[in-house]
Amino acid sequence: MEFLDKIFPSQIKIAPRPNYSPENYQKLAEFEKFNYDPNIHLPEYVINLKFETLYMKDIDLNKDEGYLKFRNFLKPGLAFTAPFKAFSEEGVKVLREIVEISKSIPQVNFHTKRQPWNIRGLGYMSDFIRDLNECQKLAKLASLFAGTNLSPFTYFNYSHINIGVPGSGKKVDQWHLDSVGFVIVTVLSDCENMKGGDLQVLKRDRDWSAIDLLNSQSDDYTPEEIFTVKYPGPGFAVFMQGSHIFHHVTSVKEATEPRISLIQSFMVSNCFEEDSTKFSTFKGGDPEHVSYTEFARLYAWRSKEMLDELINRTDYDEANKEERKNDGSRGKQKALKIFKMAIDELTNAYSLLNGEKDDTIGYIDDKTNQITGYDNIKIES
Numbered sequence: 001m002e003f004l005d006k007i008f009p010s011q012i013k014i015a016p017r018p019n020y021s022p023e024n025y026q027k028l029a030e031f032e033k034f035n036y037d038p039n040i041h042l043p044e045y046v047i048n049l050k051f052e053t054l055y056m057k058d059i060d061l062n063k064d065e066g067y068l069k070f071r072n073f074l075k076p077g078l079a080f081t082a083p084f085k086a087f088s089e090e091g092v093k094v095l096r097e098i099v100e101i102s103k104s105i106p107q108v109n110f111h112t113k114r115q116p117w118n119i120r121g122l123g124y125m126s127d128f129i130r131d132l133n134e135c136q137k138l139a140k141l142a143s144l145f146a147g148t149n150l151s152p153f154t155y156f157n158y159s160h161i162n163i164g165v166p167g168s169g170k171k172v173d174q175w176h177l178d179s180v181g182f183v184i185v186t187v188l189s190d191c192e193n194m195k196g197g198d199l200q201v202l203k204r205d206r207d208w209s210a211i212d213l214l215n216s217q218s219d220d221y222t223p224e225e226i227f228t229v230k231y232p233g234p235g236f237a238v239f240m241q242g243s244h245i246f247h248h249v250t251s252v253k254e255a256t257e258p259r260i261s262l263i264q265s266f267m268v269s270n271c272f273e274e275d276s277t278k279f280s281t282f283k284g285g286d287p288e289h290v291s292y293t294e295f296a297r298l299y300a301w302r303s304k305e306m307l308d309e310l311i312n313r314t315d316y317d318e319a320n321k322e323e324r325k326n327d328g329s330r331g332k333q334k335a336l337k338i339f340k341m342a343i344d345e346l347t348n349a350y351s352l353l354n355g356e357k358d359d360t361i362g363y364i365d366d367k368t369n370q371i372t373g374y375d376n377i378k379i380e381s
């Protein structure tokens with residue numbers, strides 16, 4: 001048995017699949033030749049005990065009691081890992097072929113102010129991408145790093161790809177916090193002689209006061225608190241809690257080919273844990289007919305999971321016994337707590353989806369040095 005199956009004996013939860021593909025994102029015949037097989041496309045994972053890591057507890061600035069309790073629960077909670085080999089040679093080869101095909105599909109190519117070129121939406125169009133993102137082995141590896149069970153995030157995010165064109169003078173990605181809790185960021189291109197194109201992270205937890213520090217970073221000066229990821233080669237990845245630590249990717253100055261990176265996104269499986277999802281980011285960037293439906297389903301699933309917990313509880317008898325002893329409060333209190341959480345989840349979803357509420361976290365625009373929201377404004381490629 002794989003060591004990951006020993007640690008996580010039960011299946012990772014996957015949100016129910018949509019039984020349709022949104023308009024413009026139907027299955028594509030050109031992708032049919034690729035069949036995902038973790039035994040071929042993933043390597044044997046070897047965990048190096050001298051793994052270079054940064055623990056959330058070491059960069060926490062937030063000393064709020066509730067927050068610390070949550071963090072304690074998430075032990076060991078790696079903020080980010082050292083690079084590890086996430087994909088086999090064959091895995092890299094297939095993914096690169098998929099990227100090449102995708103470049104000629106207009107509706108999956110996006111050019112935004114934050115990211116000059118990204119590819120999104122492949123989960124609906126390619127079974128390989130769908131199966132990779134729903135792979136138990138990869139999700140269990142991410143769960144091991146996070147210290148809690150993680151599930152794949154929404155379909156349109158499955159295998160988000162960034163492309164950095166050498167000499168474009170544009171950052172591949174501006175300083176930002178992710179709008180999803182956890183990511184595995186893999187480089188697929190040859191970076192051996194690349195200048196620039198560095199993924200850099202700030203070693204502080206959600207510290208907005210660091211904006212000046214981030215903006216002071218220039219080509220020839222990297223403040224000590226900013227860490228540069230050194231990828232040994234294609235197929236190597238880092239796992240990170242991108243929703244907690246600011247990160248960006250510098251512009252590619254020189255390289256033998258464009259920089260290609262692949263982002264696998266994960267959210268907490270347990271509906272009762274804190275969730276870092278920020279709907280407004282996706283609302284502001286993805287096609288409207290996709291983001292609304294995906295997030296309606298996501299919030300509906302999370303609330304359903306909460307109510308299922310209430311329906312499937314096996315400790316009512318015990319709670320009821322206690323209840324008789326304790327004047328009827330215990331079982332009732334537990335039930336009320338779950339109802340309240342489900343109501344809050346739905347109220348939050350309702351206000352976000354109908355536009356009464358905005359949960360944007362934005363990114364730092366390098367032109368203005370200001371936090372900027374996602375406004376659906378596309379730029380010319």
Ligand SMILES: O=C(O)CCC(=O)C(=O)O
Pocket residue numbers: 160162172173178185199242247248249261262263
């Ligand atoms: O492309 C990369 O290396 C990282 C990109 C990133 O942080 C993102 O897409 O959120």
Ligand SMILES: [Fe+2]
Pocket residue numbers: 176177178242247
């Ligand atoms: Fe990111």
